[in-house]
Amino acid sequence: MNAKAARSLASPALPGWRDPAIAVTTADIFAVLTALALPWSTSLTAIFVLLWLAAAAWMLDYRVYFQSLKRPACALPLALFALAAVGTLWSDAPWAARLYAVGPTLKLLVLPGLFYHFQRSARGMWVFTAFLVSCAVLMAISWIVAFEPDLTLKPAADASRGIFVKNYIDQSQEFALCAVALAYPIANLLRAGRIWLAAALVALALGFVLNMMFVTVSRTALVTMPIMLAVVAALHLTWRSNVILLCIAVVLAASAWAMSPQLRSTTERFSRDYAIYKERDQPTSIGLRLEFWQKSLRFFAGAPIVGHGTGSTRGLFEHAATGPKVLAGGQVIGNPHNQTLNVAVQWGTVGVVVLYAMWLSHLLLFRGDGVVPWIGLLVVVQNIFTSLFNSHLFDFHEGWMYVLGVGVAGGMALRMRPENAAVVPANRDGWHARAR
Numbered sequence: 001m002n003a004k005a006a007r008s009l010a011s012p013a014l015p016g017w018r019d020p021a022i023a024v025t026t027a028d029i030f031a032v033l034t035a036l037a038l039p040w041s042t043s044l045t046a047i048f049v050l051l052w053l054a055a056a057a058w059m060l061d062y063r064v065y066f067q068s069l070k071r072p073a074c075a076l077p078l079a080l081f082a083l084a085a086v087g088t089l090w091s092d093a094p095w096a097a098r099l100y101a102v103g104p105t106l107k108l109l110v111l112p113g114l115f116y117h118f119q120r121s122a123r124g125m126w127v128f129t130a131f132l133v134s135c136a137v138l139m140a141i142s143w144i145v146a147f148e149p150d151l152t153l154k155p156a157a158d159a160s161r162g163i164f165v166k167n168y169i170d171q172s173q174e175f176a177l178c179a180v181a182l183a184y185p186i187a188n189l190l191r192a193g194r195i196w197l198a199a200a201l202v203a204l205a206l207g208f209v210l211n212m213m214f215v216t217v218s219r220t221a222l223v224t225m226p227i228m229l230a231v232v233a234a235l236h237l238t239w240r241s242n243v244i245l246l247c248i249a250v251v252l253a254a255s256a257w258a259m260s261p262q263l264r265s266t267t268e269r270f271s272r273d274y275a276i277y278k279e280r281d282q283p284t285s286i287g288l289r290l291e292f293w294q295k296s297l298r299f300f301a302g303a304p305i306v307g308h309g310t311g312s313t314r315g316l317f318e319h320a321a322t323g324p325k326v327l328a329g330g331q332v333i334g335n336p337h338n339q340t341l342n343v344a345v346q347w348g349t350v351g352v353v354v355l356y357a358m359w360l361s362h363l364l365l366f367r368g369d370g371v372v373p374w375i376g377l378l379v380v381v382q383n384i385f386t387s388l389f390n391s392h393l394f395d396f397h398e399g400w401m402y403v404l405g406v407g408v409a410g411g412m413a414l415r416m417r418p419e420n421a422a423v424v425p426a427n428r429d430g431w432h433a434r435a436r
Helices: 003-009 020-037 042-058 062-068 072-089 095-120 124-147 168-181 183-191 195-214 219-236 239-259 261-280 285-302 313-320 339-365 371-386 396-415
Strands: 423-425 432-434
Touching: 020 042, 020 095, 020 124, 020 396, 042 095, 042 396, 062 095, 072 095, 072 339, 095 313, 095 396, 124 168, 124 195, 124 396, 168 183, 168 195, 168 219, 168 371, 168 396, 183 195, 183 371, 219 371, 285 313, 285 339, 313 339, 339 371, 339 396, 371 396
Parallel strands: none
Antiparallel strands: 423 432
């Protein structure tokens, strides 16, 4: 579709349902609603994703879209899904388990569509702003629930301090991402002399950090947040800025350790849980991970090329269980709490190569300076390092954080590249058409 044709389609004489600007605006609204819903509800998130897919597909130029699938950033997520689908053929698990295990990879099919759409839409920052606002509201409610636990929506048996919905792992991932992501706009605002707006964002970032210090925090976030800062700062900041940032981080970490009993307790559980596991074979958090990882490595060694097939993990753990179920050795699980091992057990070295190639291709999308590469790089780095302790790419909440963050930021980054200068704005509503 050329630019002249696009403008004619967008003319007021056409019915609203045929106006591409309206279709793209509708898709943008559903993307924003998805970002708003993600910290709160899995059901609403799934509904808005489906509505976004329907709206985005309505005016899709399929020829251009299918050409875009040749990019590694698009092709590799599709390859991982295809591997999961084909892997059902050599699995020994029941077919219900095989098909269920394909499900976590379905979200990867949305990534190419997000790249395509936000390469043409000018509203990508709306999505990130919506997610930040939603997390800020959740953070405020978390503080309230910390002092008034009865206000939580969680069942009494599952309630934990400061958690209004979902769980402390999901909440910590959101707050950690928002806190670190705010560093870039804060620095830019300070350089531009916009002190009051910078101060407001500093207060918001501190709210996220203080909530993790004094209310609740996952150990995964505790470990990976400094890594996120270090990796992204090394790529985007000068050595002098990194030295200053390191000094500030050390001072803040020491202050947090001294002032926060919650932080000290969370950190001390590392060594305590390990000792309980080693001495009593009790199923502590760290102990179970070590147990799962050791067994998963043995499963991988048994089928190192293409793995045991999709959905095979639980059956393998059932056969490898030793002792009663109340002990760590007797635990049975379908998720080894490590993304690499989760893939390796089911699809072997082939799967691991595809997984790491996908992560690398997405990292390479976010070269250069700017808030969009900053956000995109953070999302990928967070997923890579938190996936050392969980299968976060396949988990619903963290997986959609990755797909939405990488998809929107990746589309925006592609639109800013010189070779994509042919994608030009067609109207003031932010819709773009490819000019020939």
